[in-house]
Amino acid sequence: MSEFQTSHTLKDRIQIALNDDFLRNAVKFTTERLRKNKQAATEELGNWEEWRARGQEIRSHTIANLDYYLSLFVKNARAAGCYVHFAATAQEAVDITLKIMEAKQAKSVVKSKSMVSEEVHINHFLQKNGIEVVETDLGEYIIQLAGETPSHIIIPAIHKNKEQVAELLSREAGKPLPADTAVLAGFARSKLREKFLQADIGITGCNFGIAETGSIVLFSNEGNARMVSTLPKTHITMMGMERIIPSLEDLEVMAQLLPRAATGQKLTVYMSVISGPKRLDDLDGPEELHIIILDNGRSNQLGDPEFQEVLHCIRCGACLNACPVYRHIGGHAYGGVYSGPIGAVLTPLLQEDKKTWGELANASSLCGACYEACPVKIPLHDMLVYIRRRNVEEGLPPKSEKWGMNAFKKIASHHKRFRLAMKAARWSQKFLAGTDGITARIGPLKGWNMYRIAPKIANRSFRDSWDHLNQELQQEKADISSVQSRLKEMLAKRGEKDES
Ligand code: SF4
Incomplete structure (x- = not known):
């Protein structure tokens, strides 16, 4: 367990992060690289602002009509052969998952990266119930071995260096492994391959659910999501209820926005559109596909003029990379599953305990960089102010x-x-x-x-300087007008002389 997990106040966690030079440099280095990549990818596209506006329109239209699109998605997913379940809370989501496992007498699970499954703490729950769970995204695998949680939405092990990873994987290998990326990735690959072949169930998240076809869409770079969703006989997808988009045409827009904003890629290495389980003439795929749609506080934001837009989020992580606070303290200091500006807004909205989580809204300079970075234009900086106001109204600050x-x-x-x-x-x-x-x-x-060093208060205030400048200006005007009158007098006298 890391120091962050045993520290209960935001202030303490921030202090731990600020004292960790390695963490600060690693987070700064990687977020800087991601920002540069994003900049290049959006410039290459040319009309990024138009794409952003289109993305905002799609998300806004979908969330405003979520009841319609969600029912359409469920109808079409069921027609394609999927089992669809609704979970009102995190507990319900894990209970449904366990029931599916029990029905299948499953003992082992492979998972691909999914923030929503982190949100419901599925690993902990399943392990407590005697089921082996293995994360198969390399970053997630590393932090699972470290007993930690992701510190970035897209790059979960952003805070670890090669030496730390080598130490973790050596423990797993039972022999020392060199701090060499190729060797470490090779070891992880061979270890995970065994797990893919043995697993009874595969659990994935869902980047988007397409209402018109009932399909789920997965973006990934390592190919593990494909293995997780095709090799085990049963596939479970967990999705937040807001992850719907109306059509395949809208996916085209999202596929331009998400990878570019997240990592600066034109497209992730793999993009899977899965419509139902394996059919009779399919060569591979799961026999059963279960979709668990999670509410867990999301529906409370529907119809709220201040917070509904938080449901537009497509979890790209760009706001984290742009945030000057996140870039100094990394993700664990926030204490929840979601970090950075989106975490500072989403966590207090999803959690019952407003007193503990409401103070996350103070972890922001309100500079608006998150809004500028967001591919679907979510005004997070405004929402942070609304949460601060709500905290004051509820008497939460000291x-x-x-x-x-x-x-x-x-x-x-x-x-x-x-x-x-x-x-x-x-x-x-x-x-x-x-x-x-x-x-x-x-x-x-x-x-x-x-x-840092607080600047000194100036010896003369702006108001005093202004008064002083004004006086000087008046004096200068008076001097100029006296010179002008003297000149006029002299010219007049010379004219009289010339005439006489
Ligand atoms: S708020 Fe915007 S920038 Fe942040 S993760 Fe969500 S979509 Fe990405």
Whole structure:
């Protein structure tokens, strides 16, 4: 278990992340690379903003009519031979999964990467019930061996280096493996191949469910999702109820947006569109395909003018890569399954415990970089403000914060009080500031000054400088007009002389 998992407050987890230089550099390096790739891929496409607008339209239209498209999807999926189940909560989702396992007398499961299955903590639940679960996406496999959770939606092991991975895989191999990517990937591949062939059940997520055909769509780069969805006799797909799109035509738009925004690829290496289980003349595929559609708090956002758009998310991770907070602290500091700006919005909305999760909304500079990065234009920065407001309305922030904000309001709303406060602050900074700025780690400056230096308050305020400039300007105008009148007088005198 990592330090993050045993730390219960957001502040503690952030502190752990900030003290970990390796983690900070690794996250910064990878998110930077992903951003550059995305930039290149979107420039190559040419009219990215038009694609974004189209993506937003599709998601907005689908979520506004979710009841219709969801029923259409279910009808068509059933017609294609799938079993469709509805889970109102995470517990219901794992119970349904276990029931399917029991009916099949299944003892082993292979999984491909799926955030929704992380959300319901399926691995833990199945293992507790005596079922072996193996993650087959390389990043997920690594963090499963480490006993951790993903720290990025797309790159779950973003925080690990080659040496750490070699140590984990060596333990699994029962012999030392070198920190060489090809050797490590080769070992994982051979180990996972055995698991694919032995597994009774395969569990995948679902990037999109297509209403008009009842198909599920999987994007992946390693090919493991194909093995998981074809080799075992039973395939279970878990999908959030919002992952629907109306038609194959809409998939074309999403296929332009998702891989480009996520990793800067034109298209992922594999894209599978699965319509039902194996048919009589199919060479491979599962005999049964179960689709578990999860609500788990999503339907509460429907019809909410402030939060409905969070259901537009296509889980590309671009907002994480753009967020200055995520780029400093990585994903585990957020404490939930979803991290970064989308996690800071989604987690408090999906969780019952608003007190614990509501404070995630403070882990943002509200710069709006997440909105700019989002391929379907979700205004996450606005939602973070709404959550902060809701926290205040529900009395969640500490009393000291309320007193501080009230005191600030009193001071800042009256110019005389503000001037007086600034005067006092200027005087007191004589004892706290060095030549570069305020370095003292006291009171509200404690956390800030641990990693940077607070700038000094200017000796003259903007208002005073403005008054001073105004006075100088008036003086200059007066000087110019006196010179002009003297010139006029001189010219007039010279004219009189010339005439005489
Ligand atoms: S909010 Fe937007 S950028 Fe963030 S994961 Fe969802 S779709 Fe991607």
